[in-house]
Amino acid sequence: MARILVVDDSPSEVKVFKAMLEQNGHEVIAAENGADGVAMARQEKPDVVLMDIVMPGLNGFQATRQLTKDDDTKHIPVIIVTTKDQETDRVWGKRQGASGYLVKPVSEATLISEIDSVMAG
Secondary structure: OOEEEEEOOOHHHHHHHHHHHHHOOOEEEEEOOHHHHHHHHHHHOOOEEEEOOOOOOOOHHHHHHHHHHOOOOOOOOEEEEEOOOOHHHHHHHHHOOOOEEEEOOOOHHHHHHHHHHHHHO
């Protein structure tokens, strides 16, 4: 079981992720934008962060970069979960320090597999 921070500005997406994750024994905390997600990650130290890209204010790329460059949070794997399916987005996400990149809609099996993979190192 892991504590997973879901950072997404869509309440319906958060609800979907929360249901899938809790069904698989994970604890879920959520933030509705990048700035809150960074603050919550620093405070709560989750095991994994699921990060949307398109959000008001601090976007997911910026938030991922802040988390992966900060000594307090750089050990936390960030998986970008977005509707952006361009190769340039994938490359940019990895350059910001993301451990994984999934395109919505994500199946439960794919999500859990990716979480297991990044947690295993």
